[in-house]
Amino acid sequence: MGVRSLQGSVQRRVARASRRLRDGVKRHPNYYDEESRKQLTCEHAIGYYEQKRELVEIKEERPEYQDIASHVLQDVILRLNRAFDGFFRRVQNGEQPGYPRFQGRNRYDSFCYPDGAGWKLDAKEREPDKKGIVRANLRLTKISTVKLHLHRDMIGTIKTLTIKCEGEHWYAIFTCEIGKPKPLPTSYEDVGIDLGVTHFAALSNGEFIDHPRYFRKAEKKLTKAQQTLSRKLRGGHRRKKAARQVAKCHRKIANQRKDFQHKASRQLVNQYQVIVFEDLQVKNLTKAPAPKQDETTGQYVPNGASAKAGLNKSILDAGWSTFTEMVSVKAAWAGRAVVFVDPSKTSQLCPNCRTIRKKTLDERWHSCECGCELDRDTASAKVILDLGRKQLLGGTRPTRETA
Numbered sequence: 577m578g579v580r581s582l583q584g585s586v587q588r589r590v591a592r593a594s595r596r597l598r599d600g601v602k603r604h605p606n607y608y609d610e611e612s613r614k615q616l617t618c619e620h621a622i623g624y625y626e627q628k629r630e631l632v633e634i635k636e637e638r639p640e641y642q643d644i645a646s647h648v649l650q651d652v653i654l655r656l657n658r659a660f661d662g663f664f665r666r667v668q669n670g671e672q673p674g675y676p677r678f679q680g681r682n683r684y685d686s687f688c689y690p691d692g693a694g695w696k697l698d699a700k701e702r703e704p705d706k707k708g709i710v711r712a713n714l715r716l717t718k719i720s721t722v723k724l725h726l727h728r729d730m731i732g733t734i735k736t737l738t739i740k741c742e743g744e745h746w747y748a749i750f751t752c753e754i755g756k757p758k759p760l761p762t763s764y765e766d767v768g769i770d771l772g773v774t775h776f777a778a779l780s781n782g783e784f785i786d787h788p789r790y791f792r793k794a795e796k797k798l799t800k801a802q803q804t805l806s807r808k809l810r811g812g813h814r815r816k817k818a819a820r821q822v823a824k825c826h827r828k829i830a831n832q833r834k835d836f837q838h839k840a841s842r843q844l845v846n847q848y849q850v851i852v853f854e855d856l857q858v859k860n861l862t863k864a865p866a867p868k869q870d871e872t873t874g875q876y877v878p879n880g881a882s883a884k885a886g887l888n889k890s891i892l893d894a895g896w897s898t899f900t901e902m903v904s905v906k907a908a909w910a911g912r913a914v915v916f917v918d919p920s921k922t923s924q925l926c927p928n929c930r931t932i933r934k935k936t937l938d939e940r941w942h943s944c945e946c947g948c949e950l951d952r953d954t955a956s957a958k959v960i961l962d963l964g965r966k967q968l969l970g971g972t973r974p975t976r977e978t979a
């Protein structure tokens with residue numbers, strides 16, 4: 577009897593599970609069918625302004641909010657509004673965005689004063705010819721006066737202030753409105769740039785910008801910090817301390833990289849009128865290579881994945897897409913042009929006679945029957961410059977829009 581009833585209950589359970597699958601009940605809680613979603617939106621639509629008005633009542637209900645400047649609270653709603661605006665914009669564009677999710681308080685690391693209210697900056701005049709950090713006081717209503725280090729002078733009018741916490745560091749970020757920038761005087765030099773692994777960038781005039789390889793250097797330190805972290809027990813005070821150390825290493829590396837890229841991009845924009853890059857999809861380059869099978873035995877043979885893993889690190893380290901973005905933005909401000917060209921075969925063509933010279937990844941030298949002898953990366957930089965000039969003249973592809 578026991579066995580039979582057990583069998584029956586198992587059968588019932590299986591039947592229920594398959595019904596659930598068929599009816600498609602097992603869906604994300606944020607999912608509604610089209611009709612009820614439309615209805616819900618009509619009945620419960622609530623926007624930025626409604627929520628802003630509700631703030632008054634919320635403050636009565638939850639007195640702890642009275643200790644926060646009102647414009648800061650409004651900015652929180654504005655952020656939420658932006659998240660939903662972005663979501664609906666993507667839906668309308670036919671993309672498939674994820675529904676905005678709730679994020680816990682640990683993810684919230686900044687707050688913003690959207691205008692001049694609620695804070696005041698007392699900064700002493702910088703002594704002439706003196707560089708470096710200036711001490712200042714920042715008065716925040718309902719918080720207190722905090723001391724801060726001003727890294728540079730304010731230019732223009734300050735629009736917003738954001739207070740941000742990164743690890744154990746607190747930052748005050750001011751956004752200022754400044755007038756239209758003056759374009760740089762016209763330069764008569766153009767350059768093609770091949771972003772690579774051996775060198776960070778090879779220029780078409782034969783120069784190189786080398787990787788600072790901060791990552792590789794700092795990597796040792798990071799590995800050590802990570803090892804220390806993994807030895808600590810979960811939930812302990814020492815583990816937290818070790819985790820902070822890891823975060824510190826990451827932040828250091830990120831800052832060094834940003835600094836290098838800003839300096840390099842500034843140099844390029846100052847010197848050249850037209851800057852040509854390959855339109856690299858870095859994601860494609862960092863993909864793991866497909867597994868290779870031996871034709872006769874069917875065994876898997878080395879496909880260079882481990883060699884590429886080392887390469888991947890360098891590519892990510894190099895941060896090419898951020899770099900091209902930086903150059904684009906700086907160029908737009910300076911009245912200079914940035915062109916992106918189709919990257920296929922740029923490393924295989926001979927810049928002199930335009931024939932294809934197939935090269936493997938480890939072949940570092942380009943040598944052609946036409947007598948063209950060049951560094952591999954310089955050769956592709958030259959091809960890139962050629963393509964860029966053609967594109968500018970022929971207008972076959974528009975240059976990338978810049979902010």
Ligand SMILES: [Zn+2]
Pocket residue numbers: 926927928929930931944945946947948
């Ligand atoms: Zn040639």
